[in-house]
Amino acid sequence: MMKNRKARSASVMGGVGLMAMSLLIAPSVVNAAVPTAAKPKPGAACKPLNAVSGTGASALKCVRNAKSKKLVWTKTATKAAAFVAVEPYKAPAGEIEFWHWRGEDKAVFDLIISNFESDNPGVKVRQVIMPSGDYTATAYAKIRTNPKAAVFTTFRGSQFAQFAPTGIMRDLTSEKFMKNVNPNGRIAGNYQGRQLGVPYHYLFNNPVYNTEIFAKEGIKLPTNFSGVLSMCQTLRAKGYTPMAWSGGFRPQAGQILNSMMMNAFGSYDEMLKAIQSIENGSADLSTPWFQEMANKYAQMRDAKCFPDNPTGVTDAAATNLFATGKAAILATGTFSMGAVKNLNPAMSGKMALMSLIATDAKPKYVGIHNNTFNLSVNAQASATDQRIARAFLSFLLHPEAASMYANGTSQHVNVLGVTYVNVDLLNTSPFQSKATLLAPRFLFLNQGVRDLLEDALIGIVGGKDVKSATEEASRLIKQRIG
């Protein structure tokens, strides 16, 4: 089976035909609510503008034909044009565990694992899946005492920072399979110059908008902060809730913090230092950049961008508002699109990403991406198990398996040579070529601090004045880190 795949993947990395075959042999992994697009081929009609069919040498781009004025798939020189994927390693016989928190990906992983096992006779990989909250809370203690957990995942940010200094993650810097990983998407798994994790996901934490509503009402996407405010007012006037925003659920409410911060600093380092200075107590929330950002939250509140009673809106209610067409924008990211389609399958193909730009100056960034779901090899596993683990990682990071994962789960991946045929992945793919910033929210490594900071912003949206909300949060943060 692997020989066949090798032959094909050598010529066309993650080719569409192969992808279609993978989907054919694995109907169970293709969710009914995740339709696939027609096979992209040069000259065929496509949408949306600037969609990219993948990250491989044969990837096509959706551009407007100069003569016909129609959108058609066009061959384009991509950065990955010279890319040749590193083939998966061979694994010795044995059994390992793969620990992660994405229960919704189980079926797709089952299929990938069965392919891996058939390519490596005598190998068995067992998935151990925990809910994300439990995983955050207990994964380290469980993995540390279980050397069979040879492959495990961590969230970008505080959890990766918790694991990295302990020596439990094997250094993957010199692994050949790292060549299959997008060079710009490795930083989230890097610790003090060593590659201890491989970020598998390539998410967009940008608001998702309902293309049908915008087209029907003739509303253009805003390109600056004034445009955002006026868009909110226009949508309100037309009877829509502009942004489905769940102020009652901090983890999702905090997603727009990424967009609000992305153009607030001259450089990424400057942003990192600003965040660190809050976390180490050398600055508080009265710092100018935070005050300016908090005032913008207040301006958006006053422009009625948020739902009524915003602080009481739960994640489910916000998703429902958007899925039922009552709200035009869902202020979360690509990872929520699956839930929207589950609620209303008719939303499939009607969602695209938009920029939430919080400046009227020329923006440096127009969007947010995040590389998370860090895959690591347990350095405490036996030598044989580590070899199996590295082989399994090399398999997951091969364009073929990565394409299968991406299309089966509606997640963009951080792997080169991948082909997307999932219509929602194609719809959001234009953002891959835009200037996006690695989500700054996860630069906060102390979640206690981030929670208090986000509570202040939620309070402002709920009606508190900026000064009192930030003063209270500053006082609590100082005590929390003291």
Added chain:
Amino acid sequence: MTLATTTAGPGESTGASSPSPKKARPVYRPSDSPILYLFILPALLLFVGLYLLPAVNSLRYSLTKWDGIMPSQFVGVENYTKLATGDDLFIKVLGNNLEFMFWVVLFQTGLAFAFALLLVKNTRANVAMRTLLFFPTVLSSVSVGVIWLFLYDPNFGFINNTLNSVGLSRFAANWLGSETTALYAIVFTQVWFHFGQMMVIYIAGLQQIPQELYEAARVDGASTWNTFRSVTWPMAIPTTAVVVAYTTIQSFRAFDLVYTMTGGGPNNSTSILATLIYQTAFFEFKIGYAAAQSVVFVLAIFLVTWVQRRVLRTQYQV
């Protein structure tokens, strides 16, 4: 193995209900046969392993600075000093918990007692009603939290929709999204969830009151109120002590309901000690500090329960 016996001495009672001298019953003493100690060993091991050692360990960790991964560092009573003097969030949360407990104990006990009085007789209608009121208790707390989350939704929820449709819009509120109402909304849910269980305990207690006392009160011409004041209530005090103590502990442990409904928000206005400890330990990775919070948590339960018992004992000799 020797057999020891106990016998009642002259003038000693061997049991209030036994009119005749009771036949001596053999009593086995462990000292008679050390092998008898082995019978308590499984329970003892479970107790030591699952309760005593973790409790002692918590106490030990509370004197350290530890992130759960790197080696811990002994800091003496620093964690406790900070809790008492430099952590407004902890004080706020402790206050939330005490307020939550106060309202839950008041309403849960009051309602349970009131409904127990109404439904104490074993008629078919009463039994059906008891079943209905007891029903929420069998639900999982997460299900209850999710159900009430939908009911309380400020924009689509049943409560606000009903208020709006009957012209009472001014009473509609952002129940779980406002710092002024969120805690009370969860109090209401907690009371709804558990008062049926307490009602059943009360009914069991009320049915144990000897009917002779009511007959005597009737013969003495006591009014309904006087009968309640002099017979029912004093006789229900031991049950009340149990209900109050249980409800108090329950209200300190309402983690799942709070976590499901608000996650402690908005702005920590519904955080209780259990949610704060979880947050501190597993999201901020301050295990030592969380252990100190846990010790205070246990002491708070102990103190409140002790005060309650003292008050009831002083007045009614429970």
